[in-house]
Amino acid sequence: DAKTTQPPSMDCAEGRAANLPCNxxxxxxxxxxxWYRQIxxxxxxxxxxxxxxxxxxxxxxxxxxxxxxxSTLILPHATLRDTAVYYxxxxxxxxxxxxxxxxxxxxxxxx
Amino acid sequence: NAGVMxxxxxxxxxxxQEARLRCSxxxxxxxxxWYRQLxxxxxxxxxxxxxxxxxxxxxxPKERFSAEFPKEGPSILRIQQVVRGDxxxxxxxxxxxxxxEQYFGPGTRLTVT
Numbered sequence: 001d002a003k004t005t006q007p008p009s010m011d012c013a014e015g016r017a018a019n020l021p022c023n024x025x026x027x028x029x030x031x032x033x034x035w036y037r038q039i040x041x042x043x044x045x046x047x048x049x050x051x052x053x054x055x056x057x058x059x060x061x062x063x064x065x066x067x068x069x070x071s072t073l074i075l076p077h078a079t080l081r082d083t084a085v086y087y088x089x090x091x092x093x094x095x096x097x098x099x100x101x102x103x104x105x106x107x108x109x110x111x
Numbered sequence: 112n113a114g115v116m117x118x119x120x121x122x123x124x125x126x127x128q129e130a131r132l133r134c135s136x137x138x139x140x141x142x143x144x145w146y147r148q149l150x151x152x153x154x155x156x157x158x159x160x161x162x163x164x165x166x167x168x169x170x171x172p173k174e175r176f177s178a179e180f181p182k183e184g185p186s187i188l189r190i191q192q193v194v195r196g197d198x199x200x201x202x203x204x205x206x207x208x209x210x211x212e213q214y215f216g217p218g219t220r221l222t223v224t
Contacts (some may be wrong), residue, residue: 034212043115043202043215044154087153091210098144098156098170099213 004088009106012082018075020105022088025069031092033064034099035073037084044087044101047073078109113138115205115216123222124193132188132219136205143186144204144213145178154202160186193223 005023012018024033034049048055048062050071055062061074075082087104116135124130136143141162146154157170160180171178175193180186190197200220204213 038154041200041218043204043217046212046214049212098159098167099146099154100156101146101154103153 004090004102006088006102006105008103009108011108011110012078014080014109014111015077018078018082018107018109020073020086020107021070022073023070024088024090027068027090031090033062033071034089034091035060035062036087036089036099038087039084080109080111083107083109115203115214117203117216117219119219120217121220123224125224126194127192130190130193130221132201134186134188134203134216136186137214140205140207142206142209143180145188146202146204148200148202150199195223197221198223
């Protein structure tokens with residue numbers, strides 16, 4: 001699976017959009033981009049995933065660049081409960097299993 | 112619809128004892144994954160199981176650790192003769208299909224004294 005690079009930490013004001021970047025310059029054509037988050041000491045929570053088209057669900061939007069070398073997770077109206085570590089993971093579909101969690105981005109949402 | 116359930120949530124064992132961690136996947140899920148998170152580190156994959164089969168145990172330590180997912184009942188992660196370095200949070204996840212989204216349980220925090 002391709003390696004991902006994320007900033008170690010970010011701040012965001014409550015009510016603002018949080019834009020979390022991820023670089024995956026070695027991504028290959030059959031690799032998906034997944035986002036998970038881990039709120040302090042809890043189990044990771046699936047957020048969203050995509051291949052090349054932008055995706056949106058009730059939690060977030062995922063914007064993938066045309067060359068697929070980077071992506072951005074957008075939380076449109078961040079709340080204090082969105083404070084968590086966010087993980088960008090690249091994974092081949094049909095590879096079965098292991099999610100390779102790196103260090104992620106620690107997002108702090110402030111009042 | 113209950114999520115992934117893990118018990119116990121906290122487990123304390125003395126060095127040399129055995130630890131058994133249980134995971135009940137979400138209803139309808141037949142794929143189970145175990146991950147370990149050492150203090151101040153990210154999650155590391157340990158093992159992937161389907162009912163009655165171990166599909167990939169490449170992340171499992173070669174000794175003292177074993178996992179099963181029987182036809183009936185929860186998946187079990189067993190650690191024999193625990194050592195202090197086994198102290199960690201152990202998370203279980205399940206999915207409906209092989210490469211589907213993985214849904215995680217709340218974890219079991221193992222402390223070895």
